[in-house]
Amino acid sequence: MPRLFVANRGEIACRIIAAARALGIETVVGVSEADKDSVWARAATRALVLGPAPARQSYLDGRLLLHAAIASGCTVLHPGYGFLSENAGFAQAVTDAGLAFCGPTPSQMEAVGDKLAARALARSLGVETGQASEALDDTEAAVIAARMLGYPIVTKASAGGGGRGMRIVRTEADLAAAIAEARAEAEAAFGDGRIYLEPFVEAARHVEVQAFGLGDGRVITLGTRDCSIQRRYQKVVEEAPAVAVPEPARADMEAAAARLLGAIAYRGAGTVEFLWDDARAQYRFLEVNARIQVEHPVTEMIWGIDLVQWQIALALGRFEPPARLVPRGHAIEVRILAEEMTPDGAFRPAPGRITAWTPPPGVRVDSGFEAGCRVPPFYDSMVAKLIVAAPTRAVAVARLQAGLADFSVEGIATSIPFLRRIAAHDDFIANRLSTRWLEADVMSEGRLVA
């Protein structure tokens, strides 16, 4: 019987364990000292304490994870998202040790992990990438590139995302300082300070295509998601499908994603992200996320599938593409964070002991926490995802409002009150959204602040 090692924590660890169990596969999870009494440590067939709480000595230590996986007799490893999920060196070490890796090959990760390399690949396949500079060597080159692109521009780090290395620059006077900041941030976060420039689109939507490559050039695409509601480049609300974008453009994006991933015979779950420019009714390629993403459940809900089971089955050589795949309705996910909002609209992490945890009945909640759990201060603050589905977006919005109203957590502060105000907002209900909506249009006016 295969045995799967879970190299992650929190809700995605629980999600992987449940998917493995459904496939009749035992699980071993590596946990830090801080997580040894966690829900996922109890849910797995066995938990192994890797090291102390800091991620560098536990969840980010590939040697410890691999030693634990081998020594506990695991034959397949799932990296989840974040941590080492897109680290090609780790994927290579797992493969070299003879374990199957639930994700793309190391060379595929490298091919799409670097944004400039991914842009070049997309362009070579005729995928619309829009204008961008090359990696900038000095301020002089940046000034020339920015003039050619036209202000406002945005700086981006070639090595990664999550908003790090991103600065919006509106005038040439601010350019040098912004690039220096962006470069330092990228260097600290990714050990790679390469920065490039793109024109900044004021009213854009973040639209992405969920894809699943079979590793032989075949790629299944599973429609679009709209993740435009963001705060500091972190997604807050995600929907599927991206109904605000006209159907022909969505179909084009799906075809482009299939072409891009098919060209490298991509293996496993991956997301191709696009920017949708409302004013020009144009899309352009942004980047590829070579992993399962936080927001994958909205796609699962409308297609009636389990992407994590697909990942595991593919890694074990057992995946059979379903004969019929038909999407139905609309799904929305919100990320619930253990954070409190201060009166001036800032957020700060609120770790602590959960004394009461009452999720709404009959609604999908993916979580790694329950009453009595301690939310440790060392990691990402997300404690749950609430996912609703309905035949139409309007009904899904109503279910989201009801679900958030019925979700009660005590002992720690959460972002639930903030999400309730988003869900009740006229612009959200009417789907009048952009990536700048939450921060620039709403929070800056204090309309969502308690």
Next chain:
Amino acid sequence: MAISRADIDAILATFEASDWRTIHLKADGLEVMLSKDGGAPLAAAAPPAPTVFAAPAELAPRVQPSVAAEPDDGSLPVPAPSLGTFYRAPKPGASPFTEVGARVAVGDDLCLVEVMKLFTSVKAPHAGVVTAILASDGDLVEHGQPLFRIKPDA
């Protein structure tokens, strides 16, 4: 190019057959420190033979060392610094670093914990007498798991 198990085996065989006393090799993200001197002078000491992992047939939930079971003899536990494979001796066939009943001084090597071919020696945190050895040679041990008990000198 990644270093494979076969490469490591070759390095170990070469070292074993040579008259070298230590090797410190760093390549491609892998770091190996080998010594024939059972501890000194390197922090990481000679490894036993390459670990052959026997996949456990059953995944029995670990029996947690019970707090109630701790002996009330004034001895203190020595926890594992991280997850890894426990070795009582510097190499196969060599005598163990220590035994129950033996006296240890601060800093004496007690065992090795191996993580993907990197061997870390666990040293006595205080002087005293070893009253218990709580893991067996080749065991997978977890971070914080008590490996020894040492009764400190009065």
